[in-house]
Amino acid sequence: EGNERTIDELFDERIGQANHTQLAQFALSSVAWLPAAFLTLTSVFTAREVDWKCATENGCLDGDSGKLLNICAMDRELWTWVDAKSSIVSEWDLVCAHEYKVQLANSIFFVGFLMGAGILGQIADSKGRIFGLYVSTALASAGAMLGAMAGGYWTYFWCTMLRGFGCGGLGVASYVLCTEVLGIKWRAVLGISTQYFWSGGIALMAPVAYTMPKWRNFSTFCGLSGLAYVALSSKFLWESPRWYLATGKADKAHEVMTHLARGNPKFTGRLPPLKQTRVVKGLNVTAVLPYPVLRQRLVAMAYIFCVTSMVYYGLSLNVDALSGSVYMNTFISGIVEFPSHVFAQIYVDRLGRRMTLLVLMGTAAVGVFSSSMFSGSSQVFVSMIGRFGIAGSFNMIYLYTTELFPTIVRSACLGTCSLAARVGGIIAPGIIL
Known part of the structure; x- marks a missing residue:
C-alpha cells in the first residue's frame, strides 16, 4: 500500500506531463472540435441571405420614381429568388413579416445548447467521457441531418433545437477528455490549444459551403462530419483515467495509465498501483x-x-x-x-x-x-x-x-x-x- 501513487504523482514521476502518446490522445479528442464548429455554426450558410430578381422586366420598379422597390412593398408574384434552394430564407420565404423566424431558429439552437450542457454533462460524468462525447456528437449530427430533410420551417425549428442540444455536450466532453490525459503543468497551455481545431473548423466551413450551395446538402454534410469523427476515432480513443478512478475502476485507470507511460522513452517496468483518492x-x-x-x-x-x-x-x-x-x-x-x-x-x-x-x-x-x-x-x-x-x-x-x-x-x-x-x-x- 505504501507503493501506491496518485495519478498526478505518476505523471510527475513515471509518465511525463505530455509525452507523444498523451499528445496523440489529446489531439484525437480535440479533433472533435472540427465537426463541433460545423454543427454549431451550420446556420451561417443554411440561413444566409439570398439574391432575388424581378419576375418580369421592370416589374419591380416604382411607377413614379423608377427606383427599385423593396420586396416587402411588392406583391409576391412580382419577384422571385435567384436560387430558391440555397437557403431556408429563400425556400420558405423568411422575409418581411416572417424574417423573425431566422433569428428565432438561431435562438432555439442555444436553448437546446443550454439544456444539453446540463443533461449531457451529467451523462459524461456518470457514463464516461467518451460515451458523453459520442452521444452528444450523434445527437447534434442527427439534428443537422433531420433538419436537412425538413419539409417545413417548424420541423426544421425543432431539429435545430436537437442540434443545439447535442452541441451543448460535445465541446465540454471533448475538452474534459483531452485535458485529463495530461499532467497538470501542461494542462492550461494545451487546454487553450483545443481551440485551434475549433477555429480550423470555422475556416474549413467556407470552402465546403462554397462547393455545396444548396442548404440541405451542406446541413447533411455537417451531420456526416460528426458521425465520421465517431466512426474513425472509436478504435483509438481511450477513456479518461481520472474518470475511471473517480468511479472506482482503479484497474481500468491503471491500464490506461500504462498505455500512456509507453509514450515515455525512459519508462521501464511496471507502474505502481494507483491510490484510490477520496471523492x-x-x-x-x-x-x-x-x-x-x-x-x-x-x-x-x-x-x-x-x-x-x-x-x-x-x-x-x-x-x-x-x-x-x-x-x-x-x-x-x-x-x-x-x-x-x-x-x-x-x-x-x-x-x-x-x-x-x-x-x-x-x-x-x-x-x-x-x-x-x-x-x-x-x-x-x-x-x-x-x-x-x-x-x-x-x-x-x-x-x-x-x-x-x-x-x-x-x-x-x-x-x-x-x-x-x-x-x-x-x-x-x-x-x-
Whole structure:
C-alpha cells in the first residue's frame, strides 16, 4: 500500500506531463472540435441571405420614381429568388413579416445548447467521457441531418433545437477528455490549444459551403462530419483515467495509465498501483453566497461569460451582414482566431490571467464599437479585430474561472457561469452589425 501513487504523482514521476502518446490522445479528442464548429455554426450558410430578381422586366420598379422597390412593398408574384434552394430564407420565404423566424431558429439552437450542457454533462460524468462525447456528437449530427430533410420551417425549428442540444455536450466532453490525459503543468497551455481545431473548423466551413450551395446538402454534410469523427476515432480513443478512478475502476485507470507511460522513452517496468483518492462531494452554488469575495467573483464572471458569448456568437452568426462574400468573411473569421489563441498561450503566464483577459476583452470592445462607424471593407477589418479579441477572451474565461474558486464549489460555479453564457447565446442572434 505504501507503493501506491496518485495519478498526478505518476505523471510527475513515471509518465511525463505530455509525452507523444498523451499528445496523440489529446489531439484525437480535440479533433472533435472540427465537426463541433460545423454543427454549431451550420446556420451561417443554411440561413444566409439570398439574391432575388424581378419576375418580369421592370416589374419591380416604382411607377413614379423608377427606383427599385423593396420586396416587402411588392406583391409576391412580382419577384422571385435567384436560387430558391440555397437557403431556408429563400425556400420558405423568411422575409418581411416572417424574417423573425431566422433569428428565432438561431435562438432555439442555444436553448437546446443550454439544456444539453446540463443533461449531457451529467451523462459524461456518470457514463464516461467518451460515451458523453459520442452521444452528444450523434445527437447534434442527427439534428443537422433531420433538419436537412425538413419539409417545413417548424420541423426544421425543432431539429435545430436537437442540434443545439447535442452541441451543448460535445465541446465540454471533448475538452474534459483531452485535458485529463495530461499532467497538470501542461494542462492550461494545451487546454487553450483545443481551440485551434475549433477555429480550423470555422475556416474549413467556407470552402465546403462554397462547393455545396444548396442548404440541405451542406446541413447533411455537417451531420456526416460528426458521425465520421465517431466512426474513425472509436478504435483509438481511450477513456479518461481520472474518470475511471473517480468511479472506482482503479484497474481500468491503471491500464490506461500504462498505455500512456509507453509514450515515455525512459519508462521501464511496471507502474505502481494507483491510490484510490477520496471523492469529496461538491456543494452547490449557494455555498459561495455567504462569502462576499466569492460572491462578487461569481457575479462578475457570470456577467463576463454572458457578454463574451453574446458578442462571439453575435459576430459569428451575423457574418453575412458584413460587406463582401459570406464565404470569404467566414474563412477570415476562422483564420483571425489562430493568432488570438497564440496570444493567450504566450501571455497567460507572462501577464497573468486577469490582465490577459482584460487586454483581449478591451480589443474586442474596440473592434465591435468601431464596426458601427464604418462600412464596406473597413467594417470587415475592424470587425475582425473584435473577433480576435473575443475569441481569445472566450478561451481565457474557462481557465480563469476554474482558478478563482475553491475545489469544493468549482464545478458548481463554472456550471453557473456556463449557464450565463448560454443566455448570451440566446440573445446573440438579435445583434445587428
